[in-house]
Amino acid sequence: MSNPGARFARFVVGGPPFIYLLLFFALPGLIMVAASFMYPGEFGGLAPLFPLTGSEESGLTVENYRIFFGDRVYFEIFLKSFGVAALTTLLCLVMAYPVALLIARSPKAHRDLMVLLVILPFASNFLVRVYAWMIILGPLDLLFSRFAVIVGMVYVHLPFMILPLYTNLEKHDPTLLDAGQDLGAGAWERFWRITFPLSLPGIFSGSALVFIPVLGMFAIPEILGGKDDWLVGNMIKEAFLSTRDWPFGSMLSLMLTIAVLAIAGVAAWFARRGTRYA
């Protein structure tokens, strides 16, 4: 990369996205960290760092963290959120795998159409699709329950599991299954010893694409769930839009990000161990 032309090209290509991410991802992230240590403003927003009129609270504080770690209720909501996310991910995986396998094993000419059918629901509005579940679940007396929340979560996130799984399964060399069969493996053994382990990278990326958005989701619990079914996402939304306590919302967001990164780190470590051959 000593060639000045190449260096310039690299700057032109890499520069804009870098600046974009710096301005709209890294910087807001840092502002959020800072905000979580501040006091809320009287009418929303943040209180100034330095006192202006003397009466309102100003400067830095760890009060938000004290509240968070001092009350079990937050821990419980976090735990519940992770439980819902894990269950949604598992159900999506179990439902998506056969679909992805079916598409991957279909004749090449049919696959594009089947993938199109998987992403077709995105063509209609997300909220409309969730409200549709109210019409289905209402008469069955299943609305405003944990069950309804899970149904909605699985329904909305299923394509995010199907697509990475399909992308992975489609690349498998069919000769490997022939070899397995040739060497004495029945259909079940061929799946568990060949197809499944080779699809682990697809399972990991699909799981990440479902698990993480579910954690931050607030619309589905709000529409389909009862008051008890609120998740972290609802608390964050509440802090910003209802109680107008930005610092508290920032703190919750930050704790959620840290928890997700911790889980993603552990998952990535397992994924690397499982896919050493790739």
Next chain:
Amino acid sequence: MALLEIRNVTRRFGTLTAVDNVSIGIESGEFFTLLGPSGCGKTTLLRMIAGFDQPDGGAILLDGKDLADTAPEKRPIHTVFQSYALFPHMTVAQNIAFPLRMAGKSQDEITAKVREMLDTVHLPDKARHLPHELSGGQKQRVALARALVNRPRVLLLDEPLGALDAKLREQMQVELISLQRDIGVTFVFVTHAQAEALALSHRIAVMNAGRVEQLDAPSKIYGFPSNRFVADFIGNCNLLEATVKAISGETLTLESAGLGTFIAPARSGVSAGAHGVLALRPEMVRIYAAAASVDPELGNRFRGTVRELVYVGDVTTYIVALDNGQKIESLLPNVSSGRARFFEIDDPVQVAWRHDAGHFVLG
């Protein structure tokens, strides 16, 4: 009774008949080769033996029992695939252990057999490696070890040397021969490379357009091709168009338009007036300077001109145009180093061969 019997097997894909009424008996312990150009049906036949495809007609029998209702995983027949098809997520040892695990062998037996097999294929220190860490030749050996570890009755090899470079291929040929001899498993080998087939096999079935053109030992196939296709496909061959003029005891007198008559060894089923070609290997044709005296043993003699020469190191091939325009190849070993050419292009020369050289083929 043959170990593996292919009885009148036919396989059609739409209007194409990929395998056309083929019957072959393969004996126990044999190194048998299906040889032919791509699309001749040899791989289709192999897939039917393995069980991945079913014949439309005829039967495949192992030890006299029809295999039609036996699924591929239940057949004591294993395949070495052209792409090796090693499981990428398993180590070398796990790959080799796979068929033993499927057969429900004990862990002790698996460990012992895997180790023994790794020694057999000269990879004792690669047990814990993953396939992508191996070279092409090593992958090939692992594929062989995996397919042989639980001693199948028949091992099918689908162009297994195709992906290797020339030097390594030669080395693997030698290893295949000794492996087959040591283990004693019946090999059915598919290839389009005639030199490979000649080097490895006990018997060869030369296939073309779904049919077996000739089934014989390598030296018979090379020396006595049964028809024009086999003569042309196996090795280099001069094909001299000729008509049978006379038959007397051990010899045929053949006549070629514009050239005259020459003598060839007699063969059964040939009558006077029959048309065909004399299949004459280039190494049987000697080449002399125009004025040189020809060895009296070489009874068939013609004059011609050197048109081209191809130097390949150990031998030089001279392409000589005879008086009637017929081209004939002559092979000369380069016995004295440094002297690669005995003749130059446009040199007038004589070509000559023995009366008992060549093989007359009808058609």
